[in-house]
Amino acid sequence: MRRAVFAILGTAAATSLLVGLKANADPQQPTGVAQQDPAPGPASAPPSSAGGAPAGQQPAQPAQPAAPPPAAGGTRKIEGDTVGTPYGAVTVTITVSGDKITDITAVLPTAGESGPRSADAGPKLRKQALARQSAAIDTVSGATYTSQAYKESLQSALDQR
């Protein structure tokens, strides 16, 4: 017993694939480098990343417990975690002098946007000739169909077998 059934929902649960501009930051969920707090930085900086108590309830916390401040005028560099991005690995380093951040540098992929596509940049997809097939198939995967496009689609033809 074999049966194909077909229906169109009047209003789609999921016709939209829109991915739009997100207003810059949800502080609960840092993304990428720009919003990544390079902490474990100076404890005197108010916590800005997830999990911290609301800043207002935590009056300026001196640096003593976590990291004793270096001698006056002392300067140190703190390297953040390396973050993977579609353009390559990015590492942010901050320079701290006393309890102030005096410099922030980021090591970016050297070849710009094509960085990860350089010869030996890790796993890649394999290139293959773009085929145009009409082989026997049971169903079709494709970008979201509108009901109009569905009527003209291969899947519609398959459903009418």
Added chain:
Amino acid sequence: MGTAISLDIADPLPDDVVTGLADDVFAWMREVDERFSTYKETSEISRIAAGTLPAAEASPDVTDVLAACADLWRETDGYFDIQAAGGLDPSGYVKGWAVQVASDRLLAAGSANHCVNAGGDVRVRGHPRPGEPWRVGVRHPFDPTAVCFVLAGTDLAVATSGTYERGPHVVDPRRGVPAVGLSSVTVTGPDLGRADAYATAAVAMGEAGIDWLATLHGYESAVVTDDGRSYRSDLLPQA
């Protein structure tokens, strides 16, 4: 706008049982539509977006979906973003998830051989004919009457995102402009919701999505660029 849902139940079951299973699938998809549609003001998603339903009071399915979308947002470096344009639109995950749940329920109800396809998001299990795998074509982005990949599987999710039907409508959330570069991205793997979100994220990344897809674990991919180049991962289950 509607989503076409095709269901193929290939089990040797009595007619009335098959009809009952099909009714359950369509009832589930309608229920998902009622609760998740961004086009219906009464859906839970619309009410959460409007501030009239606290997210904490939403149904468990809605809470689970929003949690999964938040995980995927992190996992895709922000490229899968349901807070598009300031609203709340989890559609890029919900359709695949709903089909995955429908297939899971079919399996639990005794159908080991079926194919569920909602708007091009496909979940297959078992065999269409004894001894044969399901054959899933990937629509050719430049020719609606042809396919450019043929995949085969007996337990497989296949999701495709692309720009060929609706134009460049997936926005690169970093730049705030419609993403270009990839006409069609197909992702296969065990879970259709994830596959759907990964495919959408790769389209949003543009050409950089090609290398990002290669880093996924347990999910294979096939890509056609705007200028007609074609790529696939080594383990893509091609027929």
